[in-house]
Amino acid sequence: MTTVLLCLALFTVAAAAVAMAMRNLIHSALLLVASWAGIAAFYLWAGAEFVAFAQLLVYVGAISMVVLFAVLLTRHSRLDFDREPETRGRVRLALFTGGAVCGVLVAAVLGTAPSSVPAAVPxxxxxxxxxxxxxxxxxxxxxxxxxxxxxxxxxxxxxxxxxxxxxxxxx
Amino acid sequence: MSVGPLQLCLLFSSALFCVGLIGALSRSNTILVLLGIELMLNAANLNFIAFWRFGPNPAAATGVIFVLFSIAVAAAEAAVGLALVIAIYRHQKNVRLQEASQLKG
CATH class of the missing domain: 1.20.5 (Single alpha-helices involved in coiled-coils or other helix-helix interfaces)
Incomplete structure (x- = not known):
């Protein structure tokens, strides 16, 4: 049960991280769709089937189409930037901020005593x-x-x- | 220290939130910033479902209903955000955030 959760989490987070690091916008959008599908699988794992199908319909079905059309409509040329010297400092700052927030969240989660888990799936x-x-x-x-x-x-x-x-x- | 399934879910959503945060802060393409914000919203939804599943009172469907409303609002947000991106693109022929420094002109 926990291994399934770990695999789902690894897949989802990895897809999202690679999507955020990619230069090609289309690939980023498709990887994010995979990540949203992973989140829907997590909802299925947790027993919230209705939410899982809502997530599939809304995100994987509708929002992905809107995003893909927006990417295609606003594509200009090959200059998909982001590697200019002025943005490097910002990337470093963003990584620092994200790492700090992640540290605070992980410390808070691990510092809390685990509650008693109900035996039955609701x-x-x-x-x-x-x-x-x-x-x-x-x-x-x-x-x-x-x-x-x-x-x-x-x-x-x-x-x-x-x-x-x-x-x-x-x- | 033993890590229960609730904490695993919370760690999962924290990691997803931070990936979205880093993406939204570091990229200069407006569409990717919007997608990072969507990822952060999804991470918050994961927390609702985790607390519904492993919380002390799973009979109340509050978490599930909140996630349904949150998905609806996120869909509205994505539609308006991408329409704004297209409007900005029509004005200045690219979607870089640094160059979107004028509201009119």
Whole structure:
């Protein structure tokens, strides 16, 4: 059980780290999709099947497509930078900051006494989840729907706004 | 010291969070910065699921429901962020963060 978790963690973190270090944007995006799939596998391992499939649908299905299209639409030329002398100092600083945050987090996790683990896997059926979502959490579900609608409309307006300003500039 | 499964999950999510943080701080491509932020959000979701699975009260589905809402908000964030990236690209023909120093012009 723990070995499965270790393998999943190693795969996910390695895919994310290589994606962040790569120069080719397409390869980075594809490796990040693999990392998100690893996270979905972790949710399956933990027994949260509904969340795992939501993660697969939203991240591996939808967000990966949006990211790939954004990469393809904004690709300019071969000058995929990032190795200029001015950015080296920033990379070093980022590594230092990330290492410090990682140290603090790991020290906090390891310094806490392990709690007693419940023996049984908590069972949560989709029916229970749906009842909880439509019952006590119905208001937040509506709010999330409104947020999604407004955000997607705003995204369309933002991405299309330059097209509208062009006819006004023309005489 | 024995490391339980809950702590392993927390270490996993800490490592993922730090990878996302380093990526978001060090890269100069806007899309990669956005993806680093998405990784950090995912690491936070991992914590919710870990505490739901190994916490003292797994009967309450609070962790799972919070993760569902968080995934929805992350999807909205990604859509708006990538639309902003495309808008910036249309203005200055590249997506470097250092050169996006003007809001209008």
């Amino acid at each position: 069972s949560l059926t989709v029916r229970q989840l749906g009842l909880a979502l439509m019952g006590p959490h119905a208001a937040s579900l509506l709010a999330v729907g409104v947020v999604l609608t407004v955000a997607l409309l705003g995204g369309v307006v933002l991405a299309a706004s330059a097209r509208h300003s062009d006819p006004e500039d023309a005489p």
